[in-house]
Amino acid sequence: MVNLRAATVLLMAAVLCTAACRPTIEGRASVVDSDRVLAVRSMPVEAMANAPVKYQALYVGADGPAAAKDLDWALCSARKPLAAPGFVAQACFARKGDKLTPLGHGDQASGMLAKDACQVFGPMPPAPMKGEPNGRAADADTTGGYYEPVRLLVAGASESEDVYFAGMSRLICGLGGATAEQSAQYALRYRPNENPVLASVVRVQSGADVPLSLAASSTLLRVQPGERLTLRASWAVCPSKPKCGDGICSPRETVKDCMQDCGVAAPKGCTGAESYAYLDPAQGAVIDRRESIRVSWFANAGDFAFDRTGRSEAEASQTDTDNDWTAPNTQGEVFLWVVIHDDRGGVGWESYKLDVRR
Amino acid sequence: MNLQIRNAALLAAVLAGWAATSAAQTAPATGGPAPAARVVKPPKLTRFVQAEYPEAERAAGPNAAVVLQISISADGKVADVTVAQSASVAFDDAAVAAAKQFEFEPAEVDGVPVPVRIQYRYEFVLQAPVAAPVPTTADFEGTVRLRKSGDPLPGVVVDLDGQTSKTDAAGHFHFAEVTPGTHPVALSGSGFTPTATEETFEAGQHYDATYDVELVATMAPGDQVDFELVIVDTSMKKSMAATTVNSEQGARVAGTGGDVIKVVENLPGVARSSVGSSALVVWGAAGTDTRVYIDDVHVPLLYHEGGFRSVIHSDLVKSVELEPGGYGAAHGRGLGGLVSVGLKPLEADGYHGSLALDAIDAAGSIRGSVGDKFRFAGAVRRSHLDWVLSQVTSRDVGEFVPIPRYWDSQLRAAWVPHEGESVEVGGLLSSDSIARSVAETDPAQAKRESKSTGFERIYVRYEKHLDAGGVVTATPFFGFDHSRVASLFGAVPAALNNEATVYGMRTAWTGKPEEFVSVTTGIDAEVVQNDVKRSGSITSPPREGDIHVFGQAPSDLINADKWNTTNASLAPFVQADFSLIDGKVHLVPGARVEPVLVRASRRTPVSGSQPSLGTMNEQTFVEPRLAARWAITERFGVRAAVGVYHQPPLAEDLSAVFGNPQLGASRAVHYLLGGNVKLTDSLSFETTGFLSEQSDLATRSPYATPIEAQALIQKGLGRAYGGQVLLRQDLSDRFFGWVSYSIVRSERTDGTSQSYRPFDFDQTHVLTVLASYDLGAGFETGARFRYSTGYPRTPVIAAVYDSRTDSFQPVFGAHNSIRVPPFYEFDVRVSKHFSIGNDAKVEVYLDVQNVTDHPNPEEIIYNYNFSRKSYITGLPILPVLGGKLTW
Incomplete structure (x- = not known):
């Protein structure tokens, strides 16, 4: 006789397995076993068209920092086709082309954003073709931002061996398709983004947390081979309510209300989860939002429990995130890189070094 | 000489029997009216009186036939006899005199x-007497039955x-x-495909045979006062490439869970x-085509989400018919196939x-x-899979599945x-929901x-069978469709709400103005109003x-739009x-005039305070359809069809932001050519080649x-071409099954410049x-094997x-140039x-x-930097135990 309960359980297990048995594929983002760019930072992170910007890359390899002279920088003025996959036009990933403006080599570069960046990448309709109506403006990202890409190339022996990376500068372009009132509100309340900064990365332990030693430090934090560490990355606390005099020009503060924070000379942002004004396309209203923060963890040895951790917009009041790292069983120095991202294109990082020794 | 009057044909009773049984057995016509739901019992001759062979006609020849119209009262008495087809006055008088003494x-x-x-x-019939007293002949009798029900089949x-x-x-x-000897035995009638076999007889032996046949006719009775039973020629309703499965067989197929x-x-x-897809x-x-x-x-759906079940209870289903293409003029607005569920x-x-x-x-x-x-x-039906899962696992499975x-x-x-006239009011409701985080x-x-x-439908169906054999139907319906999708992948939202109000009506008249031609004409009207919101x-x-x-x-470049559309057509x-030779x-020409009116509320995206300006697009299409089939022999036939089809744009595509509000209808032309062979009485082979442009x-x-x-x-542009074969064993001696194979190549190009x-x-x-296979003693077993590219x-x-985004962006090779590995699965069912x-x-x-627990790849997945790939596999072995009480 059929055991109904057993059959049911079998059914359930089968159904569960349908999705839960997603295979694990080799390769972890947090493991640095070859030369790669872990992050690209634009400074300032948000700028107007035709404004000067500087770029910096975190380029590392299995043995630590990589030879940055290999990095070939170029600004790209190609717009990705509307429904093409990815975030950057494929035309940007070439050694040279009419859409590429070379910026030089090294771990840093500088250049000028395109004059027509807000038309090519932003909310301004692109110039129409002759005899045709307006072209379609670009869509904004989930934070209302528009971006001009910068391409990084590590050239291989042949073009097929080239490796590409991309960074972005966020554009200050205003709003597209908004009413005059929405545009006015937005202009009044929007504050350009600030690159986030890691306030600290510590080893969490009973008693007092221990800061990790920076890669340049001569004294390294020592850990046992195979030891499991809980690491905590933290960032600045950003005010949820405006407070004149805190050095941060928040969306609800203006020059008129608080010259001290919002004066022309010092419209300062926050290096944590900032507040910002956002035109919600579904609601058609300008609302206040908070950035989410993501922390990416990398090491050239050992294992992180998670490749990335962070705090969503709903958790913006929390300013730290934990991850576990298990030291390798072999002794030696290990590089850890911790990269912090906000969701408006801001990037910051720190490099650490640990001494894995018995 | 000895006079013998051969047992005459009781035509009307035959027709009555045919019609009644066929109404209960056969599929509804494609797009045509379903037969009335009545139990019709034909009159039965209980007292036969043999007519005298007129002496005056002996010299004229041995055989003659008189066709009589016999009116039978409600108590079975013969009320009147008239001659419909005369042989001679003497024969007529003899026949009428005898018939007036009949009792029924x-x-x-x-x-x-x-x-x-x-x-x-x-x-x-005038026959010579048999002189030899020693048996030199055999006695052969038998019964002809309906294959599916076993009911006797008169006529x-x-x-x-x-x-x-x-x-x-x-x-x-x-x-x-x-x-004595081997003789061909052929069964024929205007309601079913002629069949033939051979029987061998020996002198002095008695033979009792049973033949099971399958009908394809429908019934159109008149009123009770003048009860004439007429076979409506069903040939025009026979589709060119349709496959019909009745509910009894459909429910017994392994892997369907009893869902017809x-x-x-x-x-x-x-x-x-694919798994999880409907x-x-x-x-x-x-x-959607x-x-x-x-x-x-x-209705917008055939299956519930996940494809576990269909949207209508099997007990209400008489048959389900799939016409992959080349269907007749009664239907349109779709570039693909047609699924007709007959209740x-x-x-x-x-x-x-x-x-x-x-x-x-x-x-x-x-x-x-x-x-x-009054009949009702x-x-x-309600799913409880989510509840069952919660009873056998402590985890919130919704997080994963x-x-x-x-x-x-x-x-x-x-x-x-x-009788012959009915009004039906019905409601069809379906709702699905999926949520996970x-x-x-x-x-x-x-x-x-x-x-x-989900969808809701209310309909009224009026049906009247006309005295002349025609049928009139009118089915107005009204309802709502809704689809609400909301997702959040990280901070990237995706929402699409589509609320539709549907008004529709199909009317049709089917009749036979001439002996050789049947006609169906009608109007197919539909108005759909959509309110759509997407972000x-x-x-x-x-x-x-x-x-x-x-x-x-997904890409985190987002937008939002809200629009409404109206899509109307009265075709x-x-x-x-034309039944020839x-x-x-059979030559089946048809045409459909499809005026399509598409309105969208917004021609351009919202821009500041600019008022929205709508757009309207009116197109009228003439859609010729032509089909032909030729029964070259009783067992072998060929068929061909060609037709033009149009499909109005989807409401979701008429957004000024996400689509194009000025889209018009898409077009397809279907060509098909096929043949069928009846290998035995129950085994058939069909093949069809097709091209859809x-x-x-x-x-x-x-x-x-x-x-x-x-x-x-x-x-x-799109094109699909290929062929299909079907070797089908209908239910016979406890067994049914089929082998179907399709080879199809379907291709698209996104613009004229691309291949x-x-x-x-x-x-x-x-x-x-x-x-x-029916094992006997109430046991049945079934199996299914499936393979697909x-x-x-x-x-x-x-x-x-x-x-x-701190992520890797894939760089793609040639579009759709690789494939997920093939799928194969073996299912069994025991009841x-x-x-x-x-x-x-x-x-x-x-x-x-999936008895063998074969891990069928369903999708390709990659690691974080797309340097390695693997596959998500589909259902492992999935036993479903169930029971059904029927009374």
Whole structure:
């Protein structure tokens, strides 16, 4: 006789397995076993068209920092086709082309954003073709931002061996398709983004947390081979309510209300989860939002429990995130890189070094 | 010489028997009216009086025949006899005199005796006496029955090597003196495909044979006063490439869980749906291109989410028919196939019902009648898979698996004021919902999604069978469709709400103005008003042709729009079926005029305070259709069809932001050519080759800066071509099954400058082998094997790191140039029937999908930088234990 309960359980297990048995594929983002760019930072992170910007890359390899002279920088003025996959036009990933403006080599570069960046990448309709109506403006990202890409190339022996990376500068372009009132509100309340900064990365332990030693430090934090560490990355606390005099020009503060924070000379942002004004396309209203923060963890040895951790917009009041790292069983120095991202294109990082020794 | 009057043909009774049984057995005509739900009992001759052979006619010849019209009263007495076809005055008088002495059991409709008028052919045969007293001949009698029900079939002409006999009301025939030897035996009638066999006789022996045949006719009775039973020529309703499965067989197919409509997935020309999908891909057409009708009511779905069940209870289903293409003028608005679910006629035969339960859902149905004129049926089903899962696991499985929750309900009530006339009011409801959330430490990888779909329909169906044999139907319907999808992948939202109000009406008249031609004409009207709201990435959800990687975050470039549309069409259609060369050739021309009016509320995206300006697009299409078939022999036939089809744009595509509000209708031309061979009485082989050319398809704009409000452009082309074969063993001696194989190549091009690439849902090879066997003692077993080519996918050949999103962006190779590995699966089903008393029975079944636990790849997934790939596999072994109580 059929055991109904057993059959049911079998059914359930089968159904569960349908999705839960997603295979694990080799390769972890947090493991640095070859030369790669872990992050690209634009400074300032948000700028107007035709404004000067500087770029910096975190380029590392299995043995630590990589030879940055290999990095070939170029600004790209190609717009990705509307429904093409990815975030950057494929035309940007070439050694040279009419859409590429070379910026030089090294771990840093500088250049000028395109004059027509807000038309090519932003909310301004692109110039129409002759005899045709307006072209379609670009869509904004989930934070209302528009971006001009910068391409990084590590050239291989042949073009097929080239490796590409991309960074972005966020554009200050205003709003597209908004009413005059929405545009006015937005202009009044929007504050350009600030690159986030890691306030600290510590080893969490009973008693007092221990800061990790920076890669340049001569004294390294020592850990046992195979030891499991809980690491905590933290960032600045950003005010949820405006407070004149805190050095941060928040969306609800203006020059008129608080010259001290919002004066022309010092419209300062926050290096944590900032507040910002956002035109919600579904609601058609300008609302206040908070950035989410993501922390990416990398090491050239050992294992992180998670490749990335962070705090969503709903958790913006929390300013730290934990991850576990298990030291390798072999002794030696290990590089850890911790990269912090906000969701408006801001990037910051720190490099650490640990001494894995018995 | 000895005079003998050969047993005459009781034509009308034959027709009555045919009609009554066929009405209960055959599929509804494609798009045509379903027969009335009545139990018709023909009159039965209880006292036969032999006519005297007129002496005056002996010199004229040995044989003569008189066709009489006999009016039979409600008490079975002969009320009147007239001559319809004269042989001579003497023969006529003799025949009338004899017929007036006949006595009958009266004809009945739903158990009520009714007066009828029948035709009676009285044959006078002059034969020489048999001199030899020693038996030199054999005695041969037998019964002709309906294959599916076993009911006797009257009126069948049994031809024994030139001699003929027609079966009586009990399906019985008799040949008294048969010359020994092997003789061909042929069965024919205007209601079924002629069949033939051979029998060997020995002198002095008695032979009793049983022949099971299958009918294809429908009934169109007149009123009770002048009860004439007329066979409506069904030839024009026979589709060119349709495959019909009746409910009894469909429910016994392994892997369907007893769901009749799930059998559609096993028919030739149908691609296998991926796990969790309810889409129906027929002959390489998109799922939205295939229209689904429940009787004459258009519904948006055939299956619930996940594809576990269909949206209508099997107890209400009489048959399900799939026409992959080349269908007639009665239907349109779809570039793909046509699925017609025929509902069982409501009958006044007491109260019946069922209760069913398995691990997936529970269902119940009931039908009955109040008096003779009011009949009703209802059914309801609700899933409980989510609840069952919660009982066997402590984990919130919803975090991992999108468990569908669904319910559906149907209610039907019919009023039958007269036989041949009925009014039915019905309601069809279906609802699905899926919700899940996946927590992640990385806020960009957290996922939350919910989906709700459903429809509601209310319809009124009027049907009247005309005295002349015609049928008139009118089915107005009204309802709502809704689809609400909301997801959040990290911070990237995707929401699409589509609320539709549907008004529709189908009217049709089917008649036979001349002996050789049948005509169906009518109007197919539909108005759909949509309110649509969408936000998110333009490529989320992806549409056909979008290059994407399963499981990857959608683009975070988002937008939003809110718009409404109206899509209206009132299409007159006409179709004729010319029966030529003794019915061996049928030529079926038809035409449909489809005026399409498409209105969108917004021509351009919202821009500041600028008021919205709508757009309206009116197109009128003439859609010629032509089909032909030729029965070259009794067992071998060929057929061909060509037709033009148009499909209005989807409301979702008429957005000024996400689509193009000025899209027009897409177009397809179907060509098909096929043949069929009846290998034995129950074994048939069919093959069809086809070509479908599609144009004016809505596709993505390939430009980096498309013109405003033209995110979609109407430059897409498509083509699907291939062939299918079906070797089918109908139910015979406890066994049925079929082998279907389709080879299909479906391709698309997104613009005139691009070459063709495989359609996203192209499956080149699809093979299905299934069988069911009645083991006896209430046990049945069945098995199914399926093989299909994997879906095309676009390979990832490199990846680029994007610092802003801290993710890798795939670089793709040639569009749809690789495939997911092939799928194959073996399913089995075992069931046991128990009788409870005289009126109830219980069925317990175990339906096991993927018995071999073969890990079928369903999708390709990649690691973080796309340097390695693997596959998500589909259902492992999936046993479903269930039971059903029927009374």
